[in-house]
Amino acid sequence: MSDKKIIYLLLLSKIFIKKKLLKKVDFFGGSQWWALRTISLKKIISFVEKNPNFSNFFKDALIPDELFFQTALVNICENNTTAIKPKIVYLSWDKANDLSPKTFLIKDIAEISSASTEKLFARKFDQTLDQQVMDEIDRNLKKLLSE
Known part of the structure; x- marks a missing residue:
């Protein structure tokens, strides 16, 4: 069996693993x-240390980067509230249904x-x-830093 097929089967198995949700x-979920x-x-570190099952639950999760920290934050905040500031990453969608x-x-x-x-970062670029x-952004940043 090829490496590609093995990876594909492993990914599929993660999708269909039935997990028992953690109590309490x-x-x-949200953006990573x-x-x-x-x-x-x-x-978050304190919460994870006190709740070892929490980390174990996410070990074979399909999209842990979009669940782990967001779930931990919701669970450490009193009354499940937290102050969330606007995103510092700028991104733009061509169409509403784009993935x-x-x-x-x-x-x-x-x-x-x-x-x-208002943003410190932007996503996404492809140098190819x-x-x-990217060169223009670098020029603009150098100009700003020299002022």
């Missing part, structure tokens, strides 16, 4: 593109630049499609 855990404060990370955000090209530099006042956009 409110599950929550986020930033956390040190205090929040310390609370992935658009890939920025040089023609999108004005859009990216206008978003940079358009190296110019």
